[in-house]
Amino acid sequence: MHFIYASTALLASATLSIAAPAADVVGRKTFQVAQVAHGTVRKNGPIQMLKTYEKYAKVGAQAPPSVVSAARAASQSGSVAANPEENDQAYLCPVNVGGTTLNLDFDTGSADLWVFSSLMTKSEQAGHSIYKPSSSAKELQGASWNISYGDGSGASGTVYADKVVVGGVTATSQAVEAATSVSAQFTQDQDNDGLLGLAFSSINTVQPEQQTTFFDTVKSSLAKKLFTVDLKAGEAGTYDFGYIDSSKYTGSLVYVPVDDSQGFWGFTAGGYSVGSGNSSTSSGNIGSAIADTGTTLLYLPTSVASAYYKKVSGAKIDNQQGGYVFPCSSKTPDFNVNIGGKTLTVPGKYINYAPVDQSGQQCFGGIQPNTGIGFTIFGDIFLKAMFVVFDESTGSPRLGFAEQ
Numbered sequence: 001m002h003f004i005y006a007s008t009a010l011l012a013s014a015t016l017s018i019a020a021p022a023a024d025v026v027g028r029k030t031f032q033v034a035q036v037a038h039g040t041v042r043k044n045g046p047i048q049m050l051k052t053y054e055k056y057a058k059v060g061a062q063a064p065p066s067v068v069s070a071a072r073a074a075s076q077s078g079s080v081a082a083n084p085e086e087n088d089q090a091y092l093c094p095v096n097v098g099g100t101t102l103n104l105d106f107d108t109g110s111a112d113l114w115v116f117s118s119l120m121t122k123s124e125q126a127g128h129s130i131y132k133p134s135s136s137a138k139e140l141q142g143a144s145w146n147i148s149y150g151d152g153s154g155a156s157g158t159v160y161a162d163k164v165v166v167g168g169v170t171a172t173s174q175a176v177e178a179a180t181s182v183s184a185q186f187t188q189d190q191d192n193d194g195l196l197g198l199a200f201s202s203i204n205t206v207q208p209e210q211q212t213t214f215f216d217t218v219k220s221s222l223a224k225k226l227f228t229v230d231l232k233a234g235e236a237g238t239y240d241f242g243y244i245d246s247s248k249y250t251g252s253l254v255y256v257p258v259d260d261s262q263g264f265w266g267f268t269a270g271g272y273s274v275g276s277g278n279s280s281t282s283s284g285n286i287g288s289a290i291a292d293t294g295t296t297l298l299y300l301p302t303s304v305a306s307a308y309y310k311k312v313s314g315a316k317i318d319n320q321q322g323g324y325v326f327p328c329s330s331k332t333p334d335f336n337v338n339i340g341g342k343t344l345t346v347p348g349k350y351i352n353y354a355p356v357d358q359s360g361q362q363c364f365g366g367i368q369p370n371t372g373i374g375f376t377i378f379g380d381i382f383l384k385a386m387f388v389v390f391d392e393s394t395g396s397p398r399l400g401f402a403e404q
């Protein structure tokens with residue numbers, strides 16, 4: 001997509017850059033190109049001044065306290081609840097989009113902010129809160145989007161620039177991707193009114209001009225260029241923007257560098273062990289992984305998943321269910337992983353995900369093999385045991401992990 005986009009742009013700039021001799025420019029009428037300001041936040045003087053002082057700090061520039069305090073007063077930060085769906089399948093957060101509150105799935109594994117909209121058929125809208133482009137909304141002429149997810153679900157539509165508020169943090173002109181069509185998995189999930197992508201904007205699907213995520217739009221106005229994720233098992237957690245609340249985690253944060261080359265919050269995970277205390281058996285490296293709030297489960301290399309379920313009595317792969325299942329009465333041991341030199345533990349109870357049917361005999365595993373994915377996905381099963389900092393405040397992106 002990018003290649004096609006890039007070559008089109010090249011072609012366009014090539015024709016534009018060939019100056020037509022005056023004689024050929026006949027019948028030229030004046031024309032307007034509407035500039036739609038999108039991906040912007042309210043500009044602020046003290047913040048701009050503080051950035052200048054910070055830029056020249058290495059040669060001794062020091063911002064006067066009045067500039068620091070004025071900038072801090074103007075910078076944004078905020079917190080929003082993350083409410084679990086049934087079985088913690090996803091976590092939905094209330095977001096004000098163009099004046100309407102929608103419940104969105106915040107997804108660090110994708111980069112589109114898309115919403116159920118009045119452009120969909122009435123039957124598809126049924127049961128959902130929907131976005132109706134407000135009087136302040138400006139349609140991005142000619143823009144469209146089309147996204148598909150790992151499970152085959154997807155959506156598509158057109159794009160508006162509108163006001164979006166998350167936990168008090170305001171993007172005055174954010175790209176809001178209004179759905180005209182969504183797959184059945186979404187129409188059926190009436191709690192879910194769309195997604196708010198928090199991966200890198202390099203994988204945003206809007207064409208012909210790619211748009212920024214909410215975080216990228218507001219990042220420069222945040223007190224700190226970061227957001228934190230504190231999902232919980234069976235109860236509301238939080239997404240915080242612009243600050244770290246140290247009361248939300250235990251011990252110390254360990255930071256690892258992020259590889260954002262694929263648009264994800266990618267990092268390298270180390271060794272692992274199964275069980276608690278000295279009963280645990282430690283083994284090889286997990287390797288490349290992503291932190292993905294939009295994925296429900298924990299997808300590990302097949303050898304790791306196999307080593308885990310060797311410790312769960314009656315566990316087997318059930319192809320009809322699509323993965324490891326086991327008797328709901330079986331004990332599921334802790335899963336421990338080394339990240340940045342720190343051992344992080346997922347309590348065994350989180351790895352008994354849910355019964356496969358009403359009989360409650362067989363339960364589906366929270367750990368599954370990453371067959372066909374090619375890297376490890378630390379989804380909600382892992383994340384609900386942790387406090388994670390998605391940090392762009394130090395020049396290059398990094399992730400901070402601690403247990404809750």
Ligand SMILES: Cc1noc(C)c1CN(C)Cc1cc2n(n1)CCN(c1cc(N)ncn1)C2
Pocket residue numbers: 089090105107108109110149150151153185186188189192195292293294295296
């Ligand atoms: C299925 C399913 N999975 O989670 C939810 C929620 C559902 C059900 N739900 C009703 C439908 C649905 C399907 C998806 N979502 N929601 C969220 C985005 N999806 C992702 C995101 C991502 N980072 N990685 C993979 N898929 C796929």
